[in-house]
Amino acid sequence: MSQSNHLEPLLRRWSKHCEFSVEDRDAIRSLPYLRKSFGKDAYIVREGERATECTVLLRGFAYRQKLLSDGDRQIISFHIPSEFVDLQNGVLGIADHNVQSLNHSEVATIPRSALLEIADRHPNIRRAMWIDTLIDSSIFREWVVNVGRRDSRTRIAHLLCELVLRLRRIGADKGGVFDFPLTQEQLADATGLTAVHTNRTLQTLRREGLIQLTSGNLSVLDWEGLREVGDFDELYLHQQL
Amino acid sequence: MNLAPAHTCGSSKISIEEPLEIFLRELQTHSPLSSDDRDAILRLPIRLRRLDAHSYLVREGDIPIHCCILVSGYAYRQKVTGDGSRQILAVCIPGDAIDFQNMFLDISDHAVQLLTRAVVADIPRDAMQELVLARPAIGVAVIHSTLIESSVLREWVVNVGRRDARARIAHILCEFAVRLESRGLASPDGFELPMTQEQLADATSLTPVHVNRVLKTLQADGLISRQRRNIQFTDWRALQEVADFNRRYLHLPGEDELAVAAI
Numbered sequence: 001m002s003q004s005n006h007l008e009p010l011l012r013r014w015s016k017h018c019e020f021s022v023e024d025r026d027a028i029r030s031l032p033y034l035r036k037s038f039g040k041d042a043y044i045v046r047e048g049e050r051a052t053e054c055t056v057l058l059r060g061f062a063y064r065q066k067l068l069s070d071g072d073r074q075i076i077s078f079h080i081p082s083e084f085v086d087l088q089n090g091v092l093g094i095a096d097h098n099v100q101s102l103n104h105s106e107v108a109t110i111p112r113s114a115l116l117e118i119a120d121r122h123p124n125i126r127r128a129m130w131i132d133t134l135i136d137s138s139i140f141r142e143w144v145v146n147v148g149r150r151d152s153r154t155r156i157a158h159l160l161c162e163l164v165l166r167l168r169r170i171g172a173d174k175g176g177v178f179d180f181p182l183t184q185e186q187l188a189d190a191t192g193l194t195a196v197h198t199n200r201t202l203q204t205l206r207r208e209g210l211i212q213l214t215s216g217n218l219s220v221l222d223w224e225g226l227r228e229v230g231d232f233d234e235l236y237l238h239q240q241l
Numbered sequence: 242m243n244l245a246p247a248h249t250c251g252s253s254k255i256s257i258e259e260p261l262e263i264f265l266r267e268l269q270t271h272s273p274l275s276s277d278d279r280d281a282i283l284r285l286p287i288r289l290r291r292l293d294a295h296s297y298l299v300r301e302g303d304i305p306i307h308c309c310i311l312v313s314g315y316a317y318r319q320k321v322t323g324d325g326s327r328q329i330l331a332v333c334i335p336g337d338a339i340d341f342q343n344m345f346l347d348i349s350d351h352a353v354q355l356l357t358r359a360v361v362a363d364i365p366r367d368a369m370q371e372l373v374l375a376r377p378a379i380g381v382a383v384i385h386s387t388l389i390e391s392s393v394l395r396e397w398v399v400n401v402g403r404r405d406a407r408a409r410i411a412h413i414l415c416e417f418a419v420r421l422e423s424r425g426l427a428s429p430d431g432f433e434l435p436m437t438q439e440q441l442a443d444a445t446s447l448t449p450v451h452v453n454r455v456l457k458t459l460q461a462d463g464l465i466s467r468q469r470r471n472i473q474f475t476d477w478r479a480l481q482e483v484a485d486f487n488r489r490y491l492h493l494p495g496e497d498e499l500a501v502a503a504i
Contacts, residue, residue: 048489066399069485074399088388091381096392096490123374127345133388134342138350140394145320145328148401148446192402231323235302236350 009082033108038101045099051089060105075190103181157230180218267336272382305343314359329444411484431473
């Protein structure tokens, strides 16, 4: 029964920008997968690993990161349920960065060979995977800009706007309140700031009445205000597709 | 590495017989293609354009009607923030596809501008879509290229996010050299990075003054030598170390050594 298929959220997300035939849908539902769970900060993928499978996030958050030789960390993206965290490895074959579970997460791992095969036989699915990776790229470009050329207040506000829109897209909006398990340290590593600076910036955004952050929840009090502070234009998320 | 192609690109001398040859070469560094597939690529309908430096190939917000390949010359991807500051996101070299993302995304999310005079080949978007959907091996090869581009972007987030100015600049030099080398565009005499210090600053999120200072110290430390824009790597190993450079993210075949090291 489709209800018990854990890939249903992936299919639902893909269906927003791709038209699938009955055969395409069946093929996605018939993909073999294994369910796994990870604790906070557990490694889902390690840099340098040969990829034998690709991972769809079912519950919880994850993040991609790279470590510098001096031990500094840069987070390069956050991921939410229904997203692949490592689709590119299906083609590239080797992981060029790490993926860690942000909180307690559940994932479905799909054998790389099964994904390549389904992409080969179903042009619509190939297109869906393609669009996923292209939107990933677009988000990376925006992150280069964010970390490279925006001040700290704008950076943090921008990142919050992005996460809010992506969570909304998968229906995770609880009336302007969102699950937000990110720590200030992780926010700092994603924006190239220090944890202290991040903390100060979040307090500013709070004081300005834009957001509220309480025990793992983010409330957006003034969306238009947050967008403006964040120099945020959602074009790069390509959600109009 | 005297980058002849960068300078002859605008002239009429360029080999126009097979302008997509260099693109094919790029695809085949990571994805073997059958002769049928190779022919299908070379048979793509194209329109060649010779353009001056600073011309826009794509503007943010454009609705794409063609995909374009850089046949010769150099370009860069960029975005401008609300307050007008510019961030360069990538440097494109001959053989790069400029806007394959626009094949399936309906609107361009950044601009691409030429660094030098260049020749580009425009392929109708429909023809390209049709080709990658009809020929899975080409589809995979093209995806592979866009995924490598994506990997480079991740590295740039790290570069501007967590490296100091010296490492940032050294990193961009290492990346440029290795990419040129991989495409057979390097020569043993060093290379010319066709970027002004202002553009380098926009690629590394520094000020031009800071870039200038860093280039001078890299030179004083014996890691590079410069004559005008011509850069030689006088100590390749040390430069990589300063840059914290590990070429894995470029997903190039072969071992980690580089012929440039012999300079």
